[in-house]
Amino acid sequence: MSDLYKDMLLKDQYCILILGLDNAVRTTVLERSKTRFHKNSKGRSLSKITTTVGLNTGTVDVGKARLLLCGLAGGQEELQSLWYKDQAEGHGVLYVMGSTEERLSEAVAFPIFLSSFYIPLLLKSWAAQEKNPEMLISLPYLLSVRNS
Numbered sequence: 485m486s487d488l489y490k491d492m493l494l495k496d497q498y499c500i501l502i503l504g505l506d507n508a509v510r511t512t513v514l515e516r517s518k519t520r521f522h523k524n525s526k527g528r529s530l531s532k533i534t535t536t537v538g539l540n541t542g543t544v545d546v547g548k549a550r551l552l553l554c555g556l557a558g559g560q561e562e563l564q565s566l567w568y569k570d571q572a573e574g575h576g577v578l579y580v581m582g583s584t585e586e587r588l589s590e591a592v593a594f595p596i597f598l599s600s601f602y603i604p605l606l607l608k609s610w611a612a613q614e615k616n617p618e619m620l621i622s623l624p625y626l627l628s629v630r631n632s
């Protein structure tokens with residue numbers, strides 16, 4: 485309990501939404517992240533992962549940051565409009581693309597929309613020489629998930 489308490493006090497916490505089309509392996513990325521990064525928790529084995537109903541969550545530690553990962557159900561076309569509202573409510577988005585060629589144009593629409601927000605922000609924080617922790621943790625995290 486004392487270790488947990490210290491961890492909670494020392495770490496900056498961020499809420500990261502995992503978005504992507506249905507069947508894009510969002511839950512797999514979440515469960516693999518838990519196994520890879522959470523010292524006291526092992527993610528579900530791949531054979532136990534079924535279609536998400538509602539919400540999957542998990543916490544992982546990346547450097548000095550603690551990420552609360554939220555995998556939402558519903559990557560289907562009719563629910564994608566919710567992403568535009570949801571993404572503004574988290575600190576960041578982990579967008580998973582595991583799509584077939586037929587759905588590629590559907591899969592890239594949202595990252596193109598997001599980059600119109602984040603690229604100007606990134607350029608602005610570079611120009612002001614600010615260290616933006618949300619952006620600094622993203623690349624090492626993505627590389628580590630990919631390699632695990």
Ligand SMILES: Nc1nc2c(ncn2[C@@H]2O[C@H](COP(=O)(O)OP(=O)(O)OP(=O)(O)O)[C@@H](O)[C@H]2O)c(=O)[nH]1
Pocket residue numbers: 504505506507508509510511512513530533534535536537557558559
């Ligand atoms: N070919 C292949 N399939 C994979 C891989 N990883 C996971 N899958 C399969 O992809 C399917 C979808 O994975 P999920 O993680 O459930 O995807 P999701 O985006 O959470 O899907 P929903 O919640 O149903 O929308 C499952 O049948 C997985 O077993 C992989 O590396 N290669």
Ligand SMILES: [Mg+2]
Pocket residue numbers: 510511512534535536555
């Ligand atoms: Mg899922």
